Amino acid sequence: MSPTPTPTAPAPAAAKDGALLSLRGISKSFGAVAALTGVDLDVAAGEVVALVGDNGAGKSTLVKVLSGVHPADAGTVTFQSREVAVPSPAAAQQLGIATVFQDLALCENLNVIENLFLGRELRALRLDEVAMEVRSRELLRQLSAKIPSVEAPVAALSGGQRQTVAIARSLLGDPKVIILDEPTAALGVAQTAEVLNLIERLRERGLGVIMISHNMADVKAVADRVAVLRLGRNNGVFDAETTSAEELVAAITGASDNVVSRRSKRTRPAGDEPATEPGDESGVESDSAPGGPAEPIAMTKGDGDE
Numbered sequence: 001m002s003p004t005p006t007p008t009a010p011a012p013a014a015a016k017d018g019a020l021l022s023l024r025g026i027s028k029s030f031g032a033v034a035a036l037t038g039v040d041l042d043v044a045a046g047e048v049v050a051l052v053g054d055n056g057a058g059k060s061t062l063v064k065v066l067s068g069v070h071p072a073d074a075g076t077v078t079f080q081s082r083e084v085a086v087p088s089p090a091a092a093q094q095l096g097i098a099t100v101f102q103d104l105a106l107c108e109n110l111n112v113i114e115n116l117f118l119g120r121e122l123r124a125l126r127l128d129e130v131a132m133e134v135r136s137r138e139l140l141r142q143l144s145a146k147i148p149s150v151e152a153p154v155a156a157l158s159g160g161q162r163q164t165v166a167i168a169r170s171l172l173g174d175p176k177v178i179i180l181d182e183p184t185a186a187l188g189v190a191q192t193a194e195v196l197n198l199i200e201r202l203r204e205r206g207l208g209v210i211m212i213s214h215n216m217a218d219v220k221a222v223a224d225r226v227a228v229l230r231l232g233r234n235n236g237v238f239d240a241e242t243t244s245a246e247e248l249v250a251a252i253t254g255a256s257d258n259v260v261s262r263r264s265k266r267t268r269p270a271g272d273e274p275a276t277e278p279g280d281e282s283g284v285e286s287d288s289a290p291g292g293p294a295e296p297i298a299m300t301k302g303d304g305d306e
């Protein structure tokens with residue numbers, strides 16, 4: 001049974017009809033740690049979905065399942081209305097799911113064109129250099145990318161420009177879905193704006209974008225919907241425009257479901273204990289402190305409704 005929403009928690013937004021990519025019931029454990037438990041996620045074409053959650057919530061694991069790095073223990077992935085398997089990174093690429101990890105995997109000493117086509121020129125047994133340059137300029141222009149010179153070594157580029165090159169490179173495989181792992185982490189204000197602008201361009205191109213972020217301002221600026229993970233489970237999907245940053249933080253930290261989860265603990269039948277969850281062992285979660293949870297300060301809606 002899904003938890004009763006508290007008065008402060010906004011109503012979960014419905015998934016868009018005709019999702020390009022749908023995950024249902026994805027679970028993944030590492031030994032005794034349940035990194036993901038029954039996670040659902042949808043992204044539509046031309047939609048930016050932010051994936052947020054505290055450290056250890058399971059964001060990276062979910063992205064790795066989607067990008068073929070980790071096999072899921074359970075659950076289904078439906079892509080373009082077809083249930084698919086994603087057994088390897090190559091399979092993800094072939095399907096049209098591209099991932100730009102935080103480690104952008106760029107070669108510092110190579111220039112922008114060379115980085116864009118890295119690997120591809122070998123497969124194609126040397127693409128025409130002129131064609132590569134033309135394609136690079138065209139792609140970067142379409143993305144309104146502010147790269148001073150395609151002949152500049154990547155070592156000379158700013159963090160935002162590097163992110164742009166990494167994203168542009170993933171687009172050469174013509175993906176339908178692109179996953180960005182904290183694309184604005186460690187960027188300054190202007191560079192962040194550049195990357196957020198680039199994400200807008202991806203949406204305009206009709207891509208489904210999944211963006212992991214810890215920055216609520218960035219999430220609010222660019223996302224259509226925000227999927228919250230907490231302790232490896234879904235903790236709501238919210239409309240980015242109408243949900244405040246405070247409400248999102250409350251869903252991330254569990255503050256918005258404290259009343260419900262605390263009451264659930266009191267009313268949970270004996271023996272019906274939850275499995276070990278990520279974060280439980282670390283003691284970082286405020287409502288799982290030793291000595292048991294504090295009593296709720298106020299219980300309004302839902303108080304006594306069971």
Ligand SMILES: Nc1ncnc2c1ncn2[C@@H]1O[C@H](COP(=O)(O)OP(=O)(O)OP(=O)(O)O)[C@@H](O)[C@H]1O
Nearest residue numbers: 030033035053054055056057058059060061278279
């Ligand atoms: N390869 C692994 N082996 C064992 N445990 C793992 C592995 N990868 C992740 N975990 C555990 O799974 C849980 C979820 O981790 P994950 O990295 O997916 O969280 P996250 O939301 O991406 O966190 P962060 O924001 O810190 O990157 C954590 O408890 C983590 O320790």
